[in-house]
Amino acid sequence: MAVTTMIGAKIHRREDPRLITGRGRYVDDMKLNGMLHVGFVRSPYGHARIRSIDVTDAAKAPGVVAVYTARDFEGLLQGEMPVTISFVPDKKQPIGWAFIAKDEARYHGEIVAVVLAREKSQAADATALVSVDFEPLPAVVDLDKAVESKSPTAHTGIPDNVAWDMTVGAGDVDAAFADADVVVKQRILQQRLFPIAMEGRAVLVEYVPFDNRLTMWTSSQVPHWVRLCLTLAMGIPESNIRIVAPDVGGGFGSKIHIYPEEYLAAAASKLSGRPIKWTEGRSENLQATHHGRAQIFDIEIAAKKDGTLLGYKVRQYVDTGAYVSVFSSFQCSAYAIAEGAYDLKNVKFQTVGILTNTTPTDAYRGAGRPEATHAIERGIDLVAREIGMDPVEIRRKNFSKFPHSNYLGFAYDTGDYDKALTKALATVGYDAFRQQQKELRAKGRYLGIGLSTWIEVCGFGPSAVTAANEPLALVESSSVRLHPTGSATVYVGTSPHGQGHATTFAQIAADTLGLPYDAIDVRTSDTGDTPFGYGTYGSRSLHVGGSAVLMSCRKVVDKARKLAAHMLEASEEDVAFDQGRFYVKGSPDKAKTMGEVAFAAHRDNLPEGMEHGLEAVTYYDPPDLSWPFGTHICVVEVDPETGAVDLQRYVAIDDCGNVINPMIVEGQVQGGVAQGIAQALFEEVIHDAETGQLRTGTLLDYSIPGTGEIPVIECDRTITPSTTNPLGAKGIGEAGTIAASPAVINAICDALSPLGIKHVDMPASPDRLWKQIQEARAHANGSKEAHQ
Amino acid sequence: MKHKVSTTVNGSRHEHEVESRLLLVHYLRDEVGLTGTHIGCDTSQCGACTILVDGKAVKSCTMFAVQAEGKELTTIEGMAKDGVLHPLQQAFWDEHGLQCGYCTPGFIMAAAYLLSQNPNPTEDEIRRGLEGNLCRCTGYVNIVKSVQAAAKTMGGAKAKTGEQQAATRRA
Numbered sequence A: 001m002a003v004t005t006m007i008g009a010k011i012h013r014r015e016d017p018r019l020i021t022g023r024g025r026y027v028d029d030m031k032l033n034g035m036l037h038v039g040f041v042r043s044p045y046g047h048a049r050i051r052s053i054d055v056t057d058a059a060k061a062p063g064v065v066a067v068y069t070a071r072d073f074e075g076l077l078q079g080e081m082p083v084t085i086s087f088v089p090d091k092k093q094p095i096g097w098a099f100i101a102k103d104e105a106r107y108h109g110e111i112v113a114v115v116l117a118r119e120k121s122q123a124a125d126a127t128a129l130v131s132v133d134f135e136p137l138p139a140v141v142d143l144d145k146a147v148e149s150k151s152p153t154a155h156t157g158i159p160d161n162v163a164w165d166m167t168v169g170a171g172d173v174d175a176a177f178a179d180a181d182v183v184v185k186q187r188i189l190q191q192r193l194f195p196i197a198m199e200g201r202a203v204l205v206e207y208v209p210f211d212n213r214l215t216m217w218t219s220s221q222v223p224h225w226v227r228l229c230l231t232l233a234m235g236i237p238e239s240n241i242r243i244v245a246p247d248v249g250g251g252f253g254s255k256i257h258i259y260p261e262e263y264l265a266a267a268a269s270k271l272s273g274r275p276i277k278w279t280e281g282r283s284e285n286l287q288a289t290h291h292g293r294a295q296i297f298d299i300e301i302a303a304k305k306d307g308t309l310l311g312y313k314v315r316q317y318v319d320t321g322a323y324v325s326v327f328s329s330f331q332c333s334a335y336a337i338a339e340g341a342y343d344l345k346n347v348k349f350q351t352v353g354i355l356t357n358t359t360p361t362d363a364y365r366g367a368g369r370p371e372a373t374h375a376i377e378r379g380i381d382l383v384a385r386e387i388g389m390d391p392v393e394i395r396r397k398n399f400s401k402f403p404h405s406n407y408l409g410f411a412y413d414t415g416d417y418d419k420a421l422t423k424a425l426a427t428v429g430y431d432a433f434r435q436q437q438k439e440l441r442a443k444g445r446y447l448g449i450g451l452s453t454w455i456e457v458c459g460f461g462p463s464a465v466t467a468a469n470e471p472l473a474l475v476e477s478s479s480v481r482l483h484p485t486g487s488a489t490v491y492v493g494t495s496p497h498g499q500g501h502a503t504t505f506a507q508i509a510a511d512t513l514g515l516p517y518d519a520i521d522v523r524t525s526d527t528g529d530t531p532f533g534y535g536t537y538g539s540r541s542l543h544v545g546g547s548a549v550l551m552s553c554r555k556v557v558d559k560a561r562k563l564a565a566h567m568l569e570a571s572e573e574d575v576a577f578d579q580g581r582f583y584v585k586g587s588p589d590k591a592k593t594m595g596e597v598a599f600a601a602h603r604d605n606l607p608e609g610m611e612h613g614l615e616a617v618t619y620y621d622p623p624d625l626s627w628p629f630g631t632h633i634c635v636v637e638v639d640p641e642t643g644a645v646d647l648q649r650y651v652a653i654d655d656c657g658n659v660i661n662p663m664i665v666e667g668q669v670q671g672g673v674a675q676g677i678a679q680a681l682f683e684e685v686i687h688d689a690e691t692g693q694l695r696t697g698t699l700l701d702y703s704i705p706g707t708g709e710i711p712v713i714e715c716d717r718t719i720t721p722s723t724t725n726p727l728g729a730k731g732i733g734e735a736g737t738i739a740a741s742p743a744v745i746n747a748i749c750d751a752l753s754p755l756g757i758k759h760v761d762m763p764a765s766p767d768r769l770w771k772q773i774q775e776a777r778a779h780a781n782g783s784k785e786a787h788q
Numbered sequence B: 001m002k003h004k005v006s007t008t009v010n011g012s013r014h015e016h017e018v019e020s021r022l023l024l025v026h027y028l029r030d031e032v033g034l035t036g037t038h039i040g041c042d043t044s045q046c047g048a049c050t051i052l053v054d055g056k057a058v059k060s061c062t063m064f065a066v067q068a069e070g071k072e073l074t075t076i077e078g079m080a081k082d083g084v085l086h087p088l089q090q091a092f093w094d095e096h097g098l099q100c101g102y103c104t105p106g107f108i109m110a111a112a113y114l115l116s117q118n119p120n121p122t123e124d125e126i127r128r129g130l131e132g133n134l135c136r137c138t139g140y141v142n143i144v145k146s147v148q149a150a151a152k153t154m155g156g157a158k159a160k161t162g163e164q165q166a167a168t169r170r171a
């Protein structure tokens, strides 16, 4: 490869100028002539039978053009919503998820009717006039109750609420527990969260009859998946469908799913013969866009007195909501990193998917990996507390050494966990803090420090890994085309929503092709011109998609070298390529630039047998996954009188291998950490336990942290290149979220340890902490009195 | 019933007939055709819709269009002048103050008002001044840095845009 000048440089994002001047184009910014607005009528109940629907009044309302119910879509939309079940081989029951509810609605927010009107406000008004005769049914909400044999079922007519029940494991877990000096057990709640991309979902779709063509602009992370799913549901050839994800205002996993609204809007355009637009309102978003987490972990860890971890048992309850959503089962990936950064070979992991009458859950930033990390990072702290060992020491004692394969036999690419830990401890000043903590404790102040020595698995998914379950390879594609005058267009299959792909991929292409950065255009997110790709999620776009860009550029250089040799009248082996110049080794002054070669490739006088043009396509299937890691440390002070947590410091030392753009990497970490802190301290979705109705139904009831709640996040890194992709990169999009919640909660538990508090659940809100502090004090007084 | 409303948006006069219930943010996006002002919620929490109304930061989803009669409105589209970015825009770009960019116009407008009132804010004052705006991508660290950087280039009280000078005069 040429000497790199762009890779690794802090290049300002080329996406930004339009976004900072108000010239971004999100779906809601677009209009088509003759378009109608769609309003969705949704179930206000967690679980209800639909006795009848009367649309008479709505159909007569001003501006209304049509009102549709399930029957109208029959024959137009085939089958059901797709589910990727490959992660769950022993899936118990396939759960049908219709595009629109017909006889039974199973969560608050499920669509039962569709209104089309000329104005958006008219569509909204008319949805209120659709009269649905609902008969409320018992709603399933609580997970422990849902698995009891006498529980009502979330779907009428299914035998129980278990969507899947799978156990994986290795080693001799029973022997490990029998040999243990200590066993700690803990139930750890993973509260339900709203992903809340600041831009909700939105769809603009036009079906052109006779041509049988469909064009859709949708706020999605996965335009090629949307096209695939619409083809299957509507029977329109994939070649006649074009999906565009224009500027997308965040996703965090919530725009991976192909939603009922996308299918119904497309079908409504076909039914009505008009373009259709839908923009989700925020309160609608909270009901209708999938939720995240909603899990319960019951863990047991066996250890020796000296801190050696011996065995680990986990039971993960996943609240799937009313249906198993497309990537819902990916949350089981918690099992893939169950034991975290520690060498622990006796592990048993059971995952149970449980159906409830709530909004379906699916991947939310990290999806399974934050939950697994929270469990093991809390667990190791509980063991440390039990045996009176420092949390740093117990981690060092148990860190996996490389080369390393985990309990399931996954071989980790690279890692040096102690290096990141050491750097983080030095940054935060760990020993000095412990001293200060001691002094302040004596004065009645509750300071604490929490560690999270996290790891992650990402780069999904090499066929070598996924093939065991299903013949599915989540490859990524690129096509690189040089133009006659020496600029290049790079088309990629993956699709960004704030990650800066256009900048990062241009950096890779510029260096590899030896062209100026500004001569590279990167095109994404339009199935009309980009090759098939699986999209952006799971921290995979650089590892898989970035590598695809690199490989295509290399192919272009290979052909260009042949042509340059011809132009230089030399043999190919004698031609060197450096900084965009081809020359005969030893005479760098007589060179042909990549631009000149591109021009020649479009003219006469090519070497015998060579075709015109200079372009290449790659579908990159990485040989294996990548395993980023790092150490996050949080320092808090808890006010025992109010339960308020003051986040005093947050240090993040991460290792994502080679870095293409350090500024973007740091931004990803900071944003991810903020979302982890949000879970640790602030956010919680609540459904009514009886009716399944959403009680946190607006942003007034759900506390997203603002500028006042997130501290400065001090970022730095160590660099341990990956060996499973040619860039040496590892994913970083989810790292912050994976790492942060246990760092914060471990710090709080450390702060409150003098009160005997060992575990705190999330969100660690002031009222929850205050109650726990009161109970702990009452308990301490009680036992003091008992001793007297 | 429709009402006549005339406003000045980024220096140009606009006249429309609007429904009384039309929110100012919808007026800007759908009637005037300026879509840089975004909508992120329906309970006035997120600040994505923040604009300047006579120089003062206002969440444009909290006002009816008819209430803007006769007012001077500045939106994100009015910040860059003569092909030159406003120092806040430049700073958000330089400091990586945005990722998906959806919240960004609201933050820039709120920050413009903040700096018009307090040209040299401390980090704390910036955080307090922007607490009406939500961002889900950045964790706010670089947003705060962007505002600090802009305050620096704007040289404190010295260099202010016309709108901000007007705002200070009126305040």
Ligand code: FES
Pocket: B038, B039, B040, B041, B042, B043, B044, B045, B046, B047, B048, B049, B050, B059, B060, B061, B062
């Ligand atoms: S849209 Fe105005 S505050 Fe959210």
Ligand code: FES
Pocket: A198, A249, A250, A498, B097, B098, B099, B100, B101, B102, B103, B104, B134, B135, B136, B137, B138
């Ligand atoms: S940059 Fe995406 S919400 Fe702020």
